[in-house]
Amino acid sequence: MGLLALGTALEWPEAKKRAGQVREWGIKQLLEIWNKAKGKERDAMLWGDEVEYLVVTYTEDQQKVLLSLRQAEILQALAADQKLAEEGCVPALQDQPTHKAKSNPLPVFHPEFGRFMLEATPGKPWGIEFKELLGVEPDMKLRRRIAKDHMLAKEYPITLTTFPQIGVPGQFTDPHYPPSGPRLRSQFVPDEIANPHIRFPTLAANIRSRRGRKVQVNVPVFHDKNTPIPWTDPTVNFELDKWPEDDDERNGAAPKDFIHMDAMAFGMGSCCLQITFQAKNITEGRQMYDQLSPLGPIMLALTAATPVYKGFLANTDVRWNQISRAVDCRTPEELGEKPLKNDRWRIPKSRYASNSTYISTDPRLREEYLDPDLVIDPDIKAQLMDGGMDERLATHFAHLFIRDPIVIFEEDLKELDLNKTDHFENIQSTNWQHMRFKPPPAENNIGWRVEFRPMEIQITDFENAAFSVFMVLVTRAMLSFDLNFYIPIKRVDENMERAHAVDAVLKEKFYFRKNLFPLRPSRTNTVFGDEGQQQQQQQRADSAMQSRSASPPGLPVEEEYAEMTIDEIVNGASDGGFPGLVPIVESYLDSVNVDVETRCQLATYLSLISKRASGELDTAARWIRNFIAAHPQYHHDSVVDDSITHDLIGAVIAIGERESAGKDFAGLGIHGLPRLLGHFRGGCGGSGGAQWRKREHFFGSS
Ligand code: ADP
Ligand code: MG
Ligand code: MG
Ligand code: MG
Ligand code: MG
Ligand code: MG
Numbered sequence: 275m276g277l278l279a280l281g282t283a284l285e286w287p288e289a290k291k292r293a294g295q296v297r298e299w300g301i302k303q304l305l306e307i308w309n310k311a312k313g314k315e316r317d318a319m320l321w322g323d324e325v326e327y328l329v330v331t332y333t334e335d336q337q338k339v340l341l342s343l344r345q346a347e348i349l350q351a352l353a354a355d356q357k358l359a360e361e362g363c364v365p366a367l368q369d370q371p372t373h374k375a376k377s378n379p380l381p382v383f384h385p386e387f388g389r390f391m392l393e394a395t396p397g398k399p400w401g402i403e404f405k406e407l408l409g410v411e412p413d414m415k416l417r418r419r420i421a422k423d424h425m426l427a428k429e430y431p432i433t434l435t436t437f438p439q440i441g442v443p444g445q446f447t448d449p450h451y452p453p454s455g456p457r458l459r460s461q462f463v464p465d466e467i468a469n470p471h472i473r474f475p476t477l478a479a480n481i482r483s484r485r486g487r488k489v490q491v492n493v494p495v496f497h498d499k500n501t502p503i504p505w506t507d508p509t510v511n512f513e514l515d516k517w518p519e520d521d522d523e524r525n526g527a528a529p530k531d532f533i534h535m536d537a538m539a540f541g542m543g544s545c546c547l548q549i550t551f552q553a554k555n556i557t558e559g560r561q562m563y564d565q566l567s568p569l570g571p572i573m574l575a576l577t578a579a580t581p582v583y584k585g586f587l588a589n590t591d592v593r594w595n596q597i598s599r600a601v602d603c604r605t606p607e608e609l610g611e612k613p614l615k616n617d618r619w620r621i622p623k624s625r626y627a628s629n630s631t632y633i634s635t636d637p638r639l640r641e642e643y644l645d646p647d648l649v650i651d652p653d654i655k656a657q658l659m660d661g662g663m664d665e666r667l668a669t670h671f672a673h674l675f676i677r678d679p680i681v682i683f684e685e686d687l688k689e690l691d692l693n694k695t696d697h698f699e700n701i702q703s704t705n706w707q708h709m710r711f712k713p714p715p716a717e718n719n720i721g722w723r724v725e726f727r728p729m730e731i732q733i734t735d736f737e738n739a740a741f742s743v744f745m746v747l748v749t750r751a752m753l754s755f756d757l758n759f760y761i762p763i764k765r766v767d768e769n770m771e772r773a774h775a776v777d778a779v780l781k782e783k784f785y786f787r788k789n790l791f792p793l794r795p796s797r798t799n800t801v802f803g804d805e806g807q808q809q810q811q812q813q814r815a816d817s818a819m820q821s822r823s824a825s826p827p828g829l830p831v832e833e834e835y836a837e838m839t840i841d842e843i844v845n846g847a848s849d850g851g852f853p854g855l856v857p858i859v860e861s862y863l864d865s866v867n868v869d870v871e872t873r874c875q876l877a878t879y880l881s882l883i884s885k886r887a888s889g890e891l892d893t894a895a896r897w898i899r900n901f902i903a904a905h906p907q908y909h910h911d912s913v914v915d916d917s918i919t920h921d922l923i924g925a926v927i928a929i930g931e932r933e934s935a936g937k938d939f940a941g942l943g944i945h946g947l948p949r950l951l952g953h954f955r956g957g958c959g960g961s962g963g964a965q966w967r968k969r970e971h972f973f974g975s976s
């Protein structure tokens with residue numbers, strides 16, 4: 275579970291003084307990695323998912339659902355059993371479903387920011403074989419069962435993005451602690467809500483100190499028919515005077531019509547679904563990073579699952595901006611509220627935000643797609659280029675390195691170790707962008723990786739597997755067909771904002787590239803599939819990449835993309851003008867050898883994605899909204915009270931339990947469930963077939 279080494283964490287004013295040293299050493303470590311690994315070739319096409327859980331205590335007859343703060347105890351129990359299992363003797367873990375892939379080691383559990391959270395990853399990354407895609411869902415179900423097996427009877431791991439009642443007045447954690455502690459200084463949540471490892475409370479406290487006030491996580495309230503206009507968040511205490519930060523609320527931090535939250539836990543206490551891909555080499559990694567970037571907002575809207583905060587319905591559907599604000603460490607000068615005096619630059623975005631630049635060497639990357647106002651540290655860029663890095667990648671890192679490191683351990687500043695990457699990772703891992711370019715770590719055989727980070731966690735493992743596998747297939751189709759998703763990076767930012775709207779998946783339009791295919795179709799064959807052919811196919815792919823000359827002037831950039839609905843982007847435009855991601859994935863699957871069983875399971879996943887995009891099925895956010903609206907205790911005043919929360923969490927637990935036991939949902943009687951999940955139970959041969967507007971002819975090749 276990778277516990278971080280303990281040490282003396284510097285408080286903010288001290289940490290600030292050492293920031294330059296961390297950056298300087300971080301850049302030296304980065305150049306060391308770069309020089310060692312830039313020529314790394316033929317790494318395997320591995321990938322892995324990360325699933326995050328909330329741990330709640332729930333009993334049927336007790337009205338109050340609480341967040342369990344037993345993360346450390348649960349992880350300890352898991353780690354002890356994992357060790358026993360490795361030695362081959364642990365009854366608790368042996369009684370697992372037989373569909374568990376025999377070769378795959380047990381899942382791994384990790385701590386997270388919230389002391390009520392867990393993260394689980396597969397025991398080892400998934401490989402290139404299509405068959406392996408069938409192992410993902412059983413492995414996710416196994417993780418849920420193992421996690422549950424190491425909890426108290428009343429505790430459950432659930433995959434909701436946020437706990438609907440985090441920060442409500444009174445008790446919402448088990449055990450209860452009063453708010454307004456010295457680290458977070460939050461009116462609503464206690465310091466004990468964060469993982470107690472010194473790194474986490476220090477992260478929260480130093481973000482607050484650097485900012486010069488508490489973070490402001492304000493979400494517009496959803497105005498229902500009985501919600502007062504204007505609406506004042508009734509939980510805000512304007513009288514409190516324990517910390518200087520209590521003035522924030524009096525100084526306008528809690529505007530009308532917004533649900534007001536004031537601590538890192540409101541954002542970093544959210545759960546998501548992340549996918550990491552290993553590329554065969556750095557060039558392919560850079561290509562994947564760029565090409566997956568424009569898909570970020572689309573997948574955020576498609577996975578929307580966050581309609582409630584602090585006991586109120588929100589007028590947004592996703593978690594993204596709330597996390598962004600919850601860790602926004604920018605000072606008033608950096609925010610542009612005061613003239614620059616002590617700080618070096620104005621910074622338009624939080625350190626948690628959509629990514630701001632492209633990094634590929636792909637000649638299709640036009641200058642116009644980049645942001646001319648990207649803030650970078652020119653000295654760092656020069657150092658990287660002096661060290662041999664090309665300008666484009668140096669620009670990316672010089673952008674990440676405009677940030678200060680937030681948590682610095684005194685012990686780490688004694689001596690620079692170039693065999694480590696700790697100082698580089700300090701900055702890199704606190705730049706929470708929707709894509710992350712992960713260089714090989716110092717000491718093992720891992721390659722260049724790209725992480726896709728925007729997706730919201732889904733309630734069931736079926737859905738989590740579906741979205742993970744979909745991203746894998748899109749990525750493979752993208753590499754195989756050499757697809758081009760480029761749009762100006764600023765448009766990706768705009769899309770990220772649009773993804774927040776209620777039902778954005780159906781109601782918003784998103785900027786998307788009209789023609790995804792290369793000018794000269796370079797290959798219709800896959801670089802994946804039979805391991806034996808892989809090398810030869812890779813060579814073919816490489817030469818296709820090289821033979822592609824710099825794109826001719828072509829269209830003005832603005833004509834390369836259009837505003838499309840997610841239905842059009844995913845399922846294709848009904849006028850045939852745009853093929854759609856699911857049909858592209860289908861064509862890709864047609865071009866490779868996939869056995870019938872695998873193809874059938876993949877069709878079920880693609881069907882879920884397709885129906886979510888078309889509106890035939892609801893997002894989790896829409897399902898939760900409808901569940902609340904139909905609840906007898908809901909007064910259409912935006913308030914999500916104890917009894918509604920109880921029944922919602924009860925429903926989510928029931929769904930999760932049935933699912934991980936491989937049973938259907940018959941008889942559960944949960945409001946709106948068929949519109950969330952459709953009728954996919956019963957596996958292949960059911961109604962999992964193709965629903966999208968399939969177009970066979972758009973490749974013109976077959
Ligand atoms: P982080 O939290 O830093 O994003 P984690 O260690 O939690 O990273 O895991 C990220 C995912 O990457 C996991 O699913 C893991 O299985 C997967 N993974 C590990 N090694 C590789 C690799 N070489 N290539 C691709 N994925 C990998
Ligand atoms: Mg992780
Ligand atoms: Mg992590
Ligand atoms: Mg995580
Ligand atoms: Mg005061
Ligand atoms: Mg991750």
